[in-house]
Amino acid sequence: MKLKFSKMHGLGNDFVVLDGVRQQVSLSPEQLVYLADRHFGVGCDQILLVEKAGQPGIDFRYRIFNADGGEVEQCGNGARCFVRFVHDQGLTDKRQIRVETLRGTIEPRLEADGNVTVDMGEPRFLPAEIPFMADEDVIIHLLDVADETLETSVVSMGNPHAVQVVDSVDTHPVGEHGPLIERHERFPQRVNAGFMQIIDRHSIKLRVYERGSGETMACGTGACAAAVAGIRRGLLDSPVRVTTRGGDLSIAWGGPGRPVLMTGPAVTVFSGEIEL
Numbered sequence: 081m082k083l084k085f086s087k088m089h090g091l092g093n094d095f096v097v098l099d100g101v102r103q104q105v106s107l108s109p110e111q112l113v114y115l116a117d118r119h120f121g122v123g124c125d126q127i128l129l130v131e132k133a134g135q136p137g138i139d140f141r142y143r144i145f146n147a148d149g150g151e152v153e154q155c156g157n158g159a160r161c162f163v164r165f166v167h168d169q170g171l172t173d174k175r176q177i178r179v180e181t182l183r184g185t186i187e188p189r190l191e192a193d194g195n196v197t198v199d200m201g202e203p204r205f206l207p208a209e210i211p212f213m214a215d216e217d218v219i220i221h222l223l224d225v226a227d228e229t230l231e232t233s234v235v236s237m238g239n240p241h242a243v244q245v246v247d248s249v250d251t252h253p254v255g256e257h258g259p260l261i262e263r264h265e266r267f268p269q270r271v272n273a274g275f276m277q278i279i280d281r282h283s284i285k286l287r288v289y290e291r292g293s294g295e296t297m298a299c300g301t302g303a304c305a306a307a308v309a310g311i312r313r314g315l316l317d318s319p320v321r322v323t324t325r326g327g328d329l330s331i332a333w334g335g336p337g338r339p340v341l342m343t344g345p346a347v348t349v350f351s352g353e354i355e356l
């Protein structure tokens with residue numbers, strides 16, 4: 081089977097994007113892992129699949145697979161690439177679309193300056209998939225990791241994030257703590273581990289060790305989760321500039337009950353065809 085794909089990225093968080101509207105796409109976990117493999121396949125952090133929507137009023141269905149082949153609920157940098165892909169490929173002429181994901185609807189919009197703003201929906205501090213969370217008002221949880229007790233905020237942006245404040249993202253042991261947090265027994269579905277350094281009330285530096293992909297250059301939902309956690313903890317004010325290893329995102333949040341707006345770039349690198 082030959083599959084057409086585009087290689088895209090949002091701040092270096094890179095994707096293989098597949099058009100499942102005009103071609104038949106049904107991939108096994110092994111084929112997904114092969115596509116994501118940086119040595120034997122195309123190479124990416126996530127594979128994004130565009131499908132026809134299953135409900136009226138929605139433009140497309142958006143499916144996301146981590147590099148380990150597991151399907152997940154949400155991907156923020158991918159959402160920006162998604163709207164650029166469907167627009168540039170002629171799948172729609174709309175600049176703002178409604179997209180269904182495994183956890184609700186998001187609305188990405190292509191801006192005149194080429195950036196994309198995504199209405200990511202409401203964050204939640206009581207994710208059903210994280211059973212140990214007992215009270216939505218509890219915004220700091222103590223997590224024992226590597227002989228240390230970490231103060232983490234657990235935020236769902238559709239997908240789960242455990243975010244902590246660190247003194248320096250450059251020297252913090254992200255590579256050591258990230259995998260331990262990702263697979264901590266308190267997260268049966270595993271979790272994305274965020275490490276944020278507060279620069280001032282409107283800016284942070286962020287590294288994210290992603291569930292199923294390892295540390296990435298940037299994580300869109302991780303940026304939303306970190307900004308939301310910082311605002312709820314009284315450390316930050318909206319909008320927040322989030323500086324990742326791949327560049328900057330702007331995150332705006334009006335507080336509980338309001339959606340998170342994420343703005344940043346979406347870039348196509350090349351398109352190709354691969355035999356699977």
Ligand SMILES: N[C@@H](CCC[C@H](N)C(=O)O)C(=O)O
Pocket residue numbers: 093125126146152153154155156157158239240272290291292293296298299300301302
């Ligand atoms: N890179 C993404 C998040 C992708 C999914 C994540 N690894 C998960 O397992 O939840 C983003 O930009 O949000």
